[in-house]
Amino acid sequence: MGVRVGREQSRGAPLKPLDDPTPITGATIDVAVRIGWLLRMARLTAPGRSVPRLADMVTRLQGLGLSTSSSSLHRVETGAVRDDRVVEAYERALGLQPGSLRACIDIVCRTFPYAPTERAPLERVTSPEEMSRLHEPVLEGRAHGGQWRDWARALAQPGNIALPASVARERVVALMQETVRAVGCSYLTRYDALALLRRSAYGEVVRSAAAQMLDDPHVQIVNETLSAVGEAADPETRAWLVDLLADPRDVVVQGAAIGLGTMVETHGAPDFWRPVLDRLVDLYNEAGPEGERWGWLSHVLRLLPPDDLAAARPRLAHPPAPAGRILHKESRDAFVRECQVHAEEASAALGLPYQPMLARLLFEVVADGRSSRSQTSALLLATLPAVREASIDAIATIAHEHEDAWLRERASYRITALIEDRAPRVRAPAPDEEVPFLDVLWQVKAGVPLPEPTLLGALRTGGVGPGSGIHAVGWSGSPILERVAAGEGDWPAEIRGAAAWWLRTGSRLQDPTDERSLSHH
Numbered sequence: 001m002g003v004r005v006g007r008e009q010s011r012g013a014p015l016k017p018l019d020d021p022t023p024i025t026g027a028t029i030d031v032a033v034r035i036g037w038l039l040r041m042a043r044l045t046a047p048g049r050s051v052p053r054l055a056d057m058v059t060r061l062q063g064l065g066l067s068t069s070s071s072s073l074h075r076v077e078t079g080a081v082r083d084d085r086v087v088e089a090y091e092r093a094l095g096l097q098p099g100s101l102r103a104c105i106d107i108v109c110r111t112f113p114y115a116p117t118e119r120a121p122l123e124r125v126t127s128p129e130e131m132s133r134l135h136e137p138v139l140e141g142r143a144h145g146g147q148w149r150d151w152a153r154a155l156a157q158p159g160n161i162a163l164p165a166s167v168a169r170e171r172v173v174a175l176m177q178e179t180v181r182a183v184g185c186s187y188l189t190r191y192d193a194l195a196l197l198r199r200s201a202y203g204e205v206v207r208s209a210a211a212q213m214l215d216d217p218h219v220q221i222v223n224e225t226l227s228a229v230g231e232a233a234d235p236e237t238r239a240w241l242v243d244l245l246a247d248p249r250d251v252v253v254q255g256a257a258i259g260l261g262t263m264v265e266t267h268g269a270p271d272f273w274r275p276v277l278d279r280l281v282d283l284y285n286e287a288g289p290e291g292e293r294w295g296w297l298s299h300v301l302r303l304l305p306p307d308d309l310a311a312a313r314p315r316l317a318h319p320p321a322p323a324g325r326i327l328h329k330e331s332r333d334a335f336v337r338e339c340q341v342h343a344e345e346a347s348a349a350l351g352l353p354y355q356p357m358l359a360r361l362l363f364e365v366v367a368d369g370r371s372s373r374s375q376t377s378a379l380l381l382a383t384l385p386a387v388r389e390a391s392i393d394a395i396a397t398i399a400h401e402h403e404d405a406w407l408r409e410r411a412s413y414r415i416t417a418l419i420e421d422r423a424p425r426v427r428a429p430a431p432d433e434e435v436p437f438l439d440v441l442w443q444v445k446a447g448v449p450l451p452e453p454t455l456l457g458a459l460r461t462g463g464v465g466p467g468s469g470i471h472a473v474g475w476s477g478s479p480i481l482e483r484v485a486a487g488e489g490d491w492p493a494e495i496r497g498a499a500a501w502w503l504r505t506g507s508r509l510q511d512p513t514d515e516r517s518l519s520h521h
Contacts (some may be wrong), residue, residue, distance in 0.1 A: 004325070004345065012024060015040070015054075015074075015077075015430075017352075017353055017354060017356060017357070018033050018036060018040065018078065018079075018355075018356075018357050019033070019356035019357050019360065020033055020034060020038040020357060020360050021033075024332070024336065024360065024364075025332075026431070028112070028114060029112065029373070030079070031079075031108060031109060031112050031114070031115035031116065032078075032080070032082070032115070032116045033078065033079040033357075034079070034108065034357070035079055035105045035108060035109070035116075036076065036077050036078045036079030036080070037077075037357045037380075038101065038104065038105065038380055038383065038384070038503050039076060039077050039086075039087065039090055039101065040077040040078075041384055041387055042090055042094055042096065042101060042384055042396060043057055043077070043090070043094065043217075044268050044350075044352055045350055045352075045384055045385075045386035046094045046095070047095065047407065049351060051093075051094070052217060054070040054073045054074060054077075055070055055095070056071055057090075058070055060071065060093045060205055061086075061089050061090075061093055063093075064089055064092055064093055066085065066086070066089045068086070068132050070404050072086075075226055075286060079116065081116075081119055082105070082116040082117065082118055082119055083118075083119050083120045083263075084102060084118055085120045085122075087101050087102050087105060088101075088102060090269075090482075093457075093493070096384075097145065097146065097185040097187075097189070097190075097266060097511065098145070098146025098149075098150075098189070099145060099146035099149040099150070099185075099189040099192070100146075100185040100188060100189060100383055100405075101383065102146075102149070102192075103145075103185075103189045103191070103192035104188060104379050104380065104383040105147060106192050106195075106196075107188070107191070107192055107195070107376070107379060107460070108376045108379060108380065108455070109116070110195065110231065110266055111372050111375075111376050112182070112264060112372070112376075124157055124160075125154045125157065125160065125435075126294060126482075128349075131154065133190070134150055134151045134154050135148075135151065135162075137151075138151045138171055139167075139171065143175065144186065144187045144189075144511035144512070145182070145185065145187075145188070145189030145190050145193075145511050146511075148178075148189060148190050148193040149189045149190075149192055149193045149196070150176055151193070152175075152192075152193035152194070152196040152197045152200075153193075153196055153202060155168075155196075155197060155202055156196045156197060156199065156200035156201075157200075158201075161200075161201060168202055168205045169208060169209050169212070172194070172197060172202070172206055172209040173209045173212055173213065174203055175190060175193060175194060176194065176209060176210065176213055176224075176225050176228075177213075177224070177505050177506065178190055178506075178509055179194060179224050179228075180220075180221040180222075180224050180225065180505070181474075181475070181505060181506055181507060181508060182509040182510070182511075183419065183420050183421075183445055183447075183508060183509065183510050184382060184388075184420025185382075185383060185420065185422065186420075186509060186510050186511045186512065187224075187510075188379065188382075188383065191227075191228060194206060194224075194225075194228035194231075195228050195231040196221060196344055198228050198229060198231045198232045199231055199232045199471050200508060203232050203234075204283075204307040206228065206229060207229050207237055207240070208227075210222075210225045210226060210229050211240075214244075214247075214252060216501060216504075217249075217316055217497065218464075218466060218469070218494070218497035218498055218500060218501040219249075219252070219501060220251065220465055220466075220471065220474065220498050220501050220502065220505075221249065221251075221465070221466060221471075222251055222254075222255035222256045223254060223258050223466065224253055225255065226241065226244075226255035226256055226258060226259030227255075227258050227259055227261075227262045229241070229259050230258070230260060230261070230262030230263035231262060231263075231266065232263075232267070233263050233266075233267035233268070233272075235275065237263075238263065238272075238275075238276060239275075240258045240280055241256045241260050242256070242260070242276045242280055242283070243278070243279075244256035244259075245257065245283045245288070245296075245297060245300065246283050250292040250293060250296075250465065251296070251464065251465035251466070252290075253292070253293050253296050254292065254296050254465070254468045256296075257296040257297070257299050257300050258371075258470070260300055260303065261299075261300075261303055262284065264303055265372050269383045270305065270412030273303075273304050273305070273308045274308065277304075277308060277311070277312060278310070279296075280300065280301070281312050281315050281316065283297060284297045284298075284300075284301065284316060284317075284320075285315075285316065285317040285318075288318070289318040289321075294321050295321045297320075298320035298321035298323075299321075301316075301320050302323060303322070323369075324369050325369075325406055326369055327367055331404075331435035332367070334343060335363065335366075335367055335407065336359070336363055337358075338398075338402075339359045339362040339363040339366075339394075339429070340356075340359040342359070342362055342394035342397065342398070343355055343356070343358040343359035343362060343394070345394070346358055346390035346391065346394050347390075348389055348453070349390050349393075350386055358381075358387075358390075358391070360377075361377040361380055361381050361391075362377075362381070362391065362394055362395065363397065364377040365377045365378050365391075365417075366395060366398060366407060366410050366411045366414055366417075367407065368408065374414065375417070378414065378417040378418055379417075380418065381418055382418040382420065388418055388420065388421060391418055392415060392418050392422065392424050393421065393424070393425070395414065395415045396411075396415060396424035396425055397413040397419070397426070399411035399424070400411040400425075412438050413438075413467070415442070416441065416442065416445060417443045419442055419446050420446070420510065421446055421447060421510065422446055423442045423443045423445070423446035423448055425441070425443050426439040426442065432453070434457040435450075435454050435457065435458075437458050437461050437469065437472070440454060440455070440457075440458040440472050441458075441467070441472045441475075443509065444472050444473075444475040444476040445475055445508065448512065449476075450476060450478075451477065452479075452480060455472065455473050455476060455478050455480055458473060458478065459472075459473050459480070459484075459491075459495070459501075460474045462492075462495075462496050464495060464498045465498075468498075470498040470499060470502070471486075472501070473502075474498070474499070474501075474502035474507060475507055475508045476504075476507060476508070477506075477507030477508065480499075480504050481499045481502050482499075482503065484496055484499040485499040485500040486502055487497065
């Protein structure tokens with residue numbers, strides 16, 4: 001017998017496009033309507049546009065053993081109800097990557113504490129056979145994102161201590177090494193798996209695994225790892241992240257700042273900063289008023305509530321780095337209108353009426369200075385293949401054509417969060433012109449093979465860590481890495497060490513599409 005959700009409803013008028021009614025500069029957003037919109041768009045943009053009506057979806061879900069009704073699905077698709085059973089059934093019915101919708105919704109809802117709570121009962125693992133099935137691909141090193149997430153969800157159940165700490169740590173390190181190089185939904189499901197484990201009885205295992213990764217002097221990507229560590233709050237981890245702000249590696253300082261941002265966003269009590277405020281001020285003063293470290297420590301200071309910041313300010317040895325630009329009302333209103341035009345074009349390309357939510361999310365991805373808004377909006381646009389492609393086209397147009405250089409630059413960098421398997425349109429360079437670095441980064445993230453001279457040109461831009469030339473070459477997995485790591489050429493030691501890290505960790509990771517259906521249960 002299948003699960004029954006809700007009751008029947010007669011067919012009604014065409015569904016009104018969803019929008020977030022909250023002010024674009026307001027303190028809160030309507031999380032419920034955003035996740036409802038994601039599910040509605042999943043149905044409306046399904047391959048062949050084969051499920052245009054709720055009644056069609058009811059029939060499809062009934063074929064999978066989920067008995068429901070149009071009225072029940074309408075409540076789910078408008079955000080009135082959050083039900084993981086229905087979301088999982090949407091993934092199966094629409095051929096989406098296992099866990100992708102659920103991971104996106106989980107991450108968005110964790111980011112905003114006022115988000116709707118899950119109504120579906122917790123499905124516990126009740127047999128050794130089921131736990132063995134979940135463990136197998138993970139322990140054998142062949143799990144893809146949905147399997148990692150299912151495994152983590154099982155281990156995160158209260159009272160389910162199913163692995164020794166040493167085995168769990170080894171697998172969590174492997175999960176971290178995959179997460180930092182995964183793209184698109186392959187990244188989304190792995191990150192959610194890490195976050196689930198961090199919020200479980202295995203939370204300290206996740207923190208110690210992160211510390212183990214940081215022991216590598218040439219570690220290149222830590223933002224995702226330390227953000228996952230920040231998904232749960234405790235005094236020891238808070239102090240550890242603050243201490244990491246003293247690390248000599250800029251990449252670690254950036255990751256620690258992001259981890260603290262995640263922690264205070266999702267768990268911060270009013271007195272969150274007070275036990276570490278003196279240490280934070282000392283680290284800020286030691287950093288000096290220049291460089292990336294100053295910028296990231298200034299970012300952390302801006303996370304302080306007004307009272308704590310007022311208490312700290314007289315002790316600061318120098319002013320914080322300037323905050324990022326904020327659009328004034330006239331410019332903001334103008335860019336909102338431009339995003340509406342882009343959303344109209346994207347909606348038409350999708351064969352849908354105008355989607356005002358699409359305009360809101362495009363604006364937030366490019367122009368909202370609050371990382372919780374820009375990052376979760378990027379997730380909502382990136383999870384569905386058709387929506388992702390339309391959004392990439394819109395943001396690429398802003399990156400290439402907008403008259404405001406600041407918006408062009410932000411669009412150029414923010415678009416990387418959406419890229420999975422198709423790069424944005426790029427201008428073909430002249431025969432004697434090097435490919436612009438961002439074009440290289442976009443293409444290697446999408447898995448586009450590039451000739452060695454192009455990658456060497458990117459490598460000559462210098463630097464290490466996210467957004468650097470070695471980052472682009474690392475994504476590509478080019479044989480250049482082996483030559484650089486072996487000492488060929490006159491590359492600096494930090495770039496040789498970074499190349500060796502990429503060789504140890506692996507290059508771009510995307511789950512094979514032909515295996516996705518195998519992991520739906």
